[in-house]
Amino acid sequence: xxxxxxxxxxxxxxxxxxxxxxxxxxxxxxxxxxxxxxxxxxxxxxxxxxxxxxxxxxxxxxxxxxxxxxxxxxxxxxxxxxxxxxxxxxxxxxxxxxxxxxxxxxxxxxxxxxxxxxxxxxxxxxxxxxxxxxxxxxxxxxxxxxxxxxxxxxxxxxxxxxxxxxxxxxxxxxxxxxxxxxxxxxxxxxxxxxxxxxxxxxxxxxxxxxxxxxxxxxxxxxxxxxxxxxxxxxxxxxx
Amino acid sequence: xxxxxxxxxxxxxxxxxxxxxxxxxxxxxxxxxxxxxxxxxxxxxxxxxxxxxxxxxxxxxxxxxxxxxxxxxxxxxxxxxxxxxxxxxxxxxxxxxxxxxxxxxxxxxxxxxxxxxxxxxxxxxxxxxxxxxxxxxxxxxxxxxxxxxxxxxxxxxxxxxxxxxxxxxxxxxxxxxxxxxxxxxxxxxxxxxxxxxxxxxxxxxxxxxxxxxxxxxxxxxxxxx
Numbered sequence: 001x002x003x004x005x006x007x008x009x010x011x012x013x014x015x016x017x018x019x020x021x022x023x024x025x026x027x028x029x030x031x032x033x034x035x036x037x038x039x040x041x042x043x044x045x046x047x048x049x050x051x052x053x054x055x056x057x058x059x060x061x062x063x064x065x066x067x068x069x070x071x072x073x074x075x076x077x078x079x080x081x082x083x084x085x086x087x088x089x090x091x092x093x094x095x096x097x098x099x100x101x102x103x104x105x106x107x108x109x110x111x112x113x114x115x116x117x118x119x120x121x122x123x124x125x126x127x128x129x130x131x132x133x134x135x136x137x138x139x140x141x142x143x144x145x146x147x148x149x150x151x152x153x154x155x156x157x158x159x160x161x162x163x164x165x166x167x168x169x170x171x172x173x174x175x176x177x178x179x180x181x182x183x184x185x186x187x188x189x190x191x192x193x194x195x196x197x198x199x200x201x202x203x204x205x206x207x208x209x210x211x212x213x214x215x216x217x218x219x220x221x222x223x224x225x226x227x228x229x230x231x232x233x234x235x236x237x238x239x
Numbered sequence: 240x241x242x243x244x245x246x247x248x249x250x251x252x253x254x255x256x257x258x259x260x261x262x263x264x265x266x267x268x269x270x271x272x273x274x275x276x277x278x279x280x281x282x283x284x285x286x287x288x289x290x291x292x293x294x295x296x297x298x299x300x301x302x303x304x305x306x307x308x309x310x311x312x313x314x315x316x317x318x319x320x321x322x323x324x325x326x327x328x329x330x331x332x333x334x335x336x337x338x339x340x341x342x343x344x345x346x347x348x349x350x351x352x353x354x355x356x357x358x359x360x361x362x363x364x365x366x367x368x369x370x371x372x373x374x375x376x377x378x379x380x381x382x383x384x385x386x387x388x389x390x391x392x393x394x395x396x397x398x399x400x401x402x403x404x405x406x407x408x409x410x411x412x413x414x415x416x417x418x419x420x421x422x423x424x425x426x427x428x429x430x431x432x433x434x435x436x437x438x439x440x441x442x443x444x445x446x447x448x449x450x451x452x453x454x455x456x457x458x459x460x461x462x463x464x
Binding site for chain 1: 244247248250251254255258259261262379382383386387390421422425426428429431432
């Protein structure tokens with residue numbers, strides 16, 4: 001199976017590669033976009049800073065070099081939905097894309113992948129679509145989770161859910177920690193989702209959007225209430 | 240297990256309520272960041288009621304109409320109706336003798352700003368009509384517009400239609416109360432928190448501005464969030 005991570009930085013690509021390339025039968029590529037079309041100097045300065053942050057920069061460079069030599073590292077200089085970028089994606093003949101860039105995909109980009117593009121959404125679908133869903137889940141007393149599904153061109157409306165994993169919020173003291181924990185699970189859950197996709201008799205759960213709501217970015221006052229809720233829970237657990 | 244979940248929900252609600260009441264306390268003086276003295280003068284005889292509703296002690300007035308409520312008409316104009324709701328006065332209404340025109344969400348989405356504003360003003364002249372079941376898709380669309388396109392414009396300090404944004408905020412607030420939906424209340428929270436430079440232009444329509452803030456003040460002290 002050919003899989004490509006669509007990332008907004010090389011560091012993210014390498015992080016996902018470490019997890020997904022361990023899967024037998026998976027031929028993995030990294031597609032790195034230039035979000036916001038940064039000028040070259042700013043783009044590469046950012047990449048350099050992110051590489052340094054990884055603290056494993058030797059491994060990082062070795063991995064990038066190996067991907068680059070084998071033609072599995074694609075650097076896009078045009079926007080992702082530009083015809084030239086779409087043509088480059090198609091040339092990879094990928095079965096599955098992994099969403100790891102802060103973009104909304106057009107149909108042509110999605111269609112460049114035979115099965116589609118997977119997204120690790122940090123909320124329970126179909127209940128929680130949109131933004132700040134981890135915070136909204138805590139505020140409304142619902143469990144926090146990650147749902148991996150095949151996207152379409154809407155906001156978390158893709159109809160095929162591959163898997164869902166509940167991740168407790170009880171260890172997080174605030175919203176920032178909670179989101180960091182949830183976002184940090186993406187590579188592992190992509191690996192699990194790919195295992196499911198290649199398994200015999202695989203079928204998707206239907207994402208029935210009529211059973212959920214779309215959420216939006218949360219205000220400061222409610223975010224601060226969620227911080228207090230999380231803090232009170234970790235405080236109670238410590239006692 | 241279930242008992243602990245109930246306890247957790249209770250504790251979350253208490254935290255949420257106290258946050259909203261803190262915001263209400265802040266709004267008692269914070270409204271002056273939005274409504275200038277000049278705008279207040281333009282409110283005429285309503286100015287005293289607005290100041291009292293915003294600066295006074297919490298006086299929550301439930302607008303919840305009967306569950307069997309049908310489409311209503313009223314004689315007052317829309318700004319008066321919105322101010323009346325905000326300051327806790329009733330609106331005299333009667334069941335409509337004609338059926339409201341069908342407005343699909345896709346048609347509504349396709350309207351340009353001016354046409355959209357005219358449609359909203361005519362359709363929700365009696366503002367509580369927004370809470371009817373049949374209007375829920377339009378209400379969702381109002382929320383989406385506010386939190387996606389309008390929010391982006393205000394944050395980027397780009398041009399925006401003041402009347403359109405303010406009316407949507409008031410209708411969203413009314414829907415929040417009638418449907419008990421926190422997402423809708425939070426749109427008001429979000430716009431209230433925007434920096435001064437983003438909201439300065441809202442003074443162009445003192446009536447709609449005052450109505451939004453008064454409705455917001457009422458929502459914040461509603462006892463059942």
